[in-house]
Amino acid sequence: MPGKQLLMTFPVTATSHTLAAYLARGGYATLRRALATMKPEDVTKEVTASGLLGHGGAAFPAGRKWGVVHLNDNQPHYLCANADEGEPGTFKDRWILENAPHLLLESMLLASYALQVRNAFVYIRGEFDLPYRRLAAAVEEAYADGYFGERILGTEFSCDVVVYRGAGSYVCGEASGLLSSLEGKRGYPRNRPPRLTVQGLFKRPTVVNNVETLANIAGIIAHGAEAYKKVGTAKCPGTQLVSISGHIARPGVYEVEYGYPMAKFLFEDCGGMLPGQPLKCIVPGGISTKVLTAAEVEPLTFDHQSFAGAGSSLGSGGMIAIAEGTCMVRLLQVMLRFYHHESCGQCTPCREGMGWMHRIIDRIVAGQGQPEDIDSLYRISRLQDGMTICGMGDAAGYATVGILDKYRSEFEYWIREKHSQLEGNLEGAVHA
Amino acid sequence: MPEIFINGQSVQAETNQTVMQAALANGFYIPYFCWHPQLSIAGNCRICTVQVEGRSWVEIACNMPVSEGLHILTDSDLVRAHRKATMQFITLNHPVDCGICDKAGECTLQDYHFAYNGSPSVSREPKVHATKYHDLSARILLDNERCILCSRCVRFTREISKSNALGIKNRGDVSLVRAAEDSPLDGDPYSDNVVDICPVGALLSKPFLQKARVWYLQPTPSVCPGCERGCSVSIWHRKAQWRLRALDPAQNTSIARVTPLENPAVNGPWICNKGRDLAQVFERPRADHALLKGKPVELAVAIAAARKLVGEARHAVALVSSWGSNEELAAFKTALAGRFTTFVKRDHEAMPGERIEDDLLIRPDKNPNTAGARAILGESSTGEPAFPADTDLVLVWGEGCNFARLPATAKVVFLNSYLQPENGHADVFIPISIQTERAGHYTNFAGVVSRFERCFAKNPSVADAQELFAGLAVGTAVTS
Numbered sequence: 001m002p003g004k005q006l007l008m009t010f011p012v013t014a015t016s017h018t019l020a021a022y023l024a025r026g027g028y029a030t031l032r033r034a035l036a037t038m039k040p041e042d043v044t045k046e047v048t049a050s051g052l053l054g055h056g057g058a059a060f061p062a063g064r065k066w067g068v069v070h071l072n073d074n075q076p077h078y079l080c081a082n083a084d085e086g087e088p089g090t091f092k093d094r095w096i097l098e099n100a101p102h103l104l105l106e107s108m109l110l111a112s113y114a115l116q117v118r119n120a121f122v123y124i125r126g127e128f129d130l131p132y133r134r135l136a137a138a139v140e141e142a143y144a145d146g147y148f149g150e151r152i153l154g155t156e157f158s159c160d161v162v163v164y165r166g167a168g169s170y171v172c173g174e175a176s177g178l179l180s181s182l183e184g185k186r187g188y189p190r191n192r193p194p195r196l197t198v199q200g201l202f203k204r205p206t207v208v209n210n211v212e213t214l215a216n217i218a219g220i221i222a223h224g225a226e227a228y229k230k231v232g233t234a235k236c237p238g239t240q241l242v243s244i245s246g247h248i249a250r251p252g253v254y255e256v257e258y259g260y261p262m263a264k265f266l267f268e269d270c271g272g273m274l275p276g277q278p279l280k281c282i283v284p285g286g287i288s289t290k291v292l293t294a295a296e297v298e299p300l301t302f303d304h305q306s307f308a309g310a311g312s313s314l315g316s317g318g319m320i321a322i323a324e325g326t327c328m329v330r331l332l333q334v335m336l337r338f339y340h341h342e343s344c345g346q347c348t349p350c351r352e353g354m355g356w357m358h359r360i361i362d363r364i365v366a367g368q369g370q371p372e373d374i375d376s377l378y379r380i381s382r383l384q385d386g387m388t389i390c391g392m393g394d395a396a397g398y399a400t401v402g403i404l405d406k407y408r409s410e411f412e413y414w415i416r417e418k419h420s421q422l423e424g425n426l427e428g429a430v431h432a
Numbered sequence: 433m434p435e436i437f438i439n440g441q442s443v444q445a446e447t448n449q450t451v452m453q454a455a456l457a458n459g460f461y462i463p464y465f466c467w468h469p470q471l472s473i474a475g476n477c478r479i480c481t482v483q484v485e486g487r488s489w490v491e492i493a494c495n496m497p498v499s500e501g502l503h504i505l506t507d508s509d510l511v512r513a514h515r516k517a518t519m520q521f522i523t524l525n526h527p528v529d530c531g532i533c534d535k536a537g538e539c540t541l542q543d544y545h546f547a548y549n550g551s552p553s554v555s556r557e558p559k560v561h562a563t564k565y566h567d568l569s570a571r572i573l574l575d576n577e578r579c580i581l582c583s584r585c586v587r588f589t590r591e592i593s594k595s596n597a598l599g600i601k602n603r604g605d606v607s608l609v610r611a612a613e614d615s616p617l618d619g620d621p622y623s624d625n626v627v628d629i630c631p632v633g634a635l636l637s638k639p640f641l642q643k644a645r646v647w648y649l650q651p652t653p654s655v656c657p658g659c660e661r662g663c664s665v666s667i668w669h670r671k672a673q674w675r676l677r678a679l680d681p682a683q684n685t686s687i688a689r690v691t692p693l694e695n696p697a698v699n700g701p702w703i704c705n706k707g708r709d710l711a712q713v714f715e716r717p718r719a720d721h722a723l724l725k726g727k728p729v730e731l732a733v734a735i736a737a738a739r740k741l742v743g744e745a746r747h748a749v750a751l752v753s754s755w756g757s758n759e760e761l762a763a764f765k766t767a768l769a770g771r772f773t774t775f776v777k778r779d780h781e782a783m784p785g786e787r788i789e790d791d792l793l794i795r796p797d798k799n800p801n802t803a804g805a806r807a808i809l810g811e812s813s814t815g816e817p818a819f820p821a822d823t824d825l826v827l828v829w830g831e832g833c834n835f836a837r838l839p840a841t842a843k844v845v846f847l848n849s850y851l852q853p854e855n856g857h858a859d860v861f862i863p864i865s866i867q868t869e870r871a872g873h874y875t876n877f878a879g880v881v882s883r884f885e886r887c888f889a890k891n892p893s894v895a896d897a898q899e900l901f902a903g904l905a906v907g908t909a910v911t912s
Binding site: 344 | 476481492514524557580600602603604
């Protein structure tokens with residue numbers, strides 16, 4: 001196990017996701033105690049003190065987000081769990097939804113209590129089937145046992161939850177696009193200001209937290225902020241779920257304590273690379289983070305500061321291990337095809353730029369590349385950076401620049417020779 | 433009142449203004465496509481970038497609130513570079529078919545290209561193609577290749593006309609503006625405003641489609657006579673210096689199109705579709721000869737005959753036009769009101785299917801100057817016309833008179849602009865000019881007085897009502 005575990009603390013069995021199993025693990029006791037003994041602001045204080053970071057990718061402190069919402073401001077507040085997990089390479093929230101749905105629901109109740117939310121939402125990725133069925137069943141169980149609805153556990157606190165299924169758009173995983181979609185509109189992200197915690201869902205203060213961020217709340221309230229801070233590093237308390245895929249021996253979801261050595265994680269916990277396929281590079285946190293070469297990633301520790309120091313980011317914890325022999329040109333082609341397909345088309349630089357970059361890389365792969373195409377890709381990436389309504393323009397640029405910076409020679413080779421320097425690709429990863 | 437600084441100059445901004453609003457209100461120009469003063473902020477075109485002094489990045493001015501001491505640069509190197517880049521993104525898949533585009537000459541994209549980019553395309557990729565002629569409604573054509581997806585039209589139908597008739601479907605660079613299936617644009621009486629607010633040549637007016645290059649046209653300020661709102665409009669017609677000598681000379685004196693003329697006191701920047709179709713009102717077949725009992729005569733002969741009838745009448749009733757200008761009505765009052773029992777007539781009623789009234793602009797009285805006539809001629813003129821038994825003369829000015837209801841024994845003097853069977857039945861018929869052939873004022877239902885200017889010269893065989901009334905008064909000489 002890569003360090004201490006806060007979420008993956010029980011063996012996964014055929015029934016470990018049910019309410020009975022969750023209660024047997026001590027589930028909903030924290031909610032019962034908090035409703036009886038804590039004031040809403042105490043819950044927020046505890047979360048703020050814990051230093052819990054957002055686990056959706058940006059690592060924004062959850063307590064600071066919550067702190068913007070004013071209690072008793074005579075308007076409804078909303079809470080939305082972002083379960084629209086769509087960043088390529090990321091599938092860690094799926095583990096929580098499938099195996100610990102009640103942990104998410106109890107945490108959401110605690111958050112709703114803290115933020116005085118009457119109506120909470122889970123916006124779940126439309127393609128998620130088992131996670132949706134597990135979550136929907138858990139909501140039914142929770143309602144049946146009185147954890148949702150009017151006067152929960154005999155207290156004055158009432159809260160309802162709605163599970164809303166997305167319709168298949170990457171951009172709806174962006175908090176404001178998610179809320180637009182939840183309102184029944186096109187999933188267009190919104191300009192800031194106003195922040196969503198000031199004017200979010202239906203123009204009311206709204207907290208949108210990632211599933212994994214929320215799932216940590218129950219533990220923090222149960223054991224206290226001090227206990228939480230003892231896990232991880234000083235600047236990165238706690239753990240992060242990592243979904244690792246690619247040419248790795250044991251792909252899957254791991255809970256990694258912040259500060260854990262990367263080399264140890266990759267080569268011991270994950271069983272190293274597939275036989276005969278040495279590590280070339282790592283996509284560290286979903287494809288929107290810059291790739292790190294094997295030499296760059298091996299000395300790092302698993303925390304935001306370490307990865308930022310290497311010029312990348314832990315992002316959403318969607319790691320892709322890439323073996324030597326993998327063609328980075330085709331890898332970038334796949335990424336740009338994705339961004340082009342997923343651009344919502346609202347703002348100009350992303351709408352036009354994604355297609356532009358995609359057409360350039362397609363042309364290179366078709367053997368019609370020009371030497372200046374590499375500069376064009378750089379230029380378009382730079383011009384999208386910070387110019388779009390949501391972070392997608394930046395993200396596509398990071399992905400592109402990250403690969404071009406480190407593997408420019410492969411692009412030059414393809415443009416010159418009109419075929420790939422390397423024949424390997426990601427899809428070729430074969431797990432025994 | 434926060435003080436902000438734009439390019440180093442101090443500006444007093446309003447508390448809730450954005451940087452865009454503060455800049456425009458104080459004479460600083462920031463370019464914009466998607467922003468519109470009457471619509472919500474979309475912030476999608478990204479051309480309105482400005483730089484806060486000291487920051488190494490740019491932000492959009494349309495969504496930036498002003499704050500005390502904010503220092504804004506609207507023309508720094510960074511801002512210029514980003515505007516140029518945004519122009520390159522916007523024109524990446526734009527067909528640049530200005531040569532066949534109605535918008536050319538008044539196109540924001542065209543203007544900005546010269547102002548902020550000016551260099552040839554930096555792309556070697558083929559353009560994304562899209563529907564070139566999509567029928568959005570019976571009145572509007574959409575060219576999706578020219579569309580820059582600013583969403584102004586969509587927001588207009590949601591926020592102003594409230595028809596919700598437009599939306600965007602698909603995503604990314606294959607997004608398309610489309611009419612909603614259950615709420616077609618045909619039912620929106622304000623639909624044509626989207627043609628005006630389209631910053632490019634994507635939304636096109638079918639009646640105006642490829643009728644004229646706009647630089648051959650001039651706008652004359654006028655007032656829409658379609659209802660008592662009296663919206664300010666521009667009537668576009670061919671410039672005198674571009675007079676056609678060949679082809680159809682009627683084009684020199686015809687209305688090419690009608691667009692709103694911004695007037696915050698009356699109509700803001702909008703008009704309804706009826707106002708766009710003024711040509712259908714003003715270009716009906718005209719009466720251009722005076723008649724005595726249906727026999728063509730010289731105008732002066734008809735005027736003399738009418739004056740004789742007025743002089744002989746013992747009890748005369750006048751049905752005056754609610755399409756007359758304040759000047760004409762005042763002239764009528766001065767010259768003739770003493771000799772007539774006067775009633776203001778509703779020249780036009782709503783057409784079948786026409787919207788009668790709504791919260792935006794459309795008013796129930798479909799005549800432009802009922803309020804002006806009432807103010808000039810008095811409240812007593814507004815009742816239902818009554819004809820005493822001894823009525824021996826009826827003066828009918830304008831359309832909308834039911835001649836069957838006039839006393840059979842009374843003589844009829846009829847002043848009208850258009851060809852109508854009744855013209856020949858009147859004892860004296862005098863053709864008169866129409867709104868586009870004279871200047872004047874209308875008073876709208878709320879008391880706002882708006883001026884219209886002359887677009888075309890009138891035919892000499894047609895009288896001008898204002899002069900005519902003086903000429904009909906007893907004891908004066910014939911003046912025209």
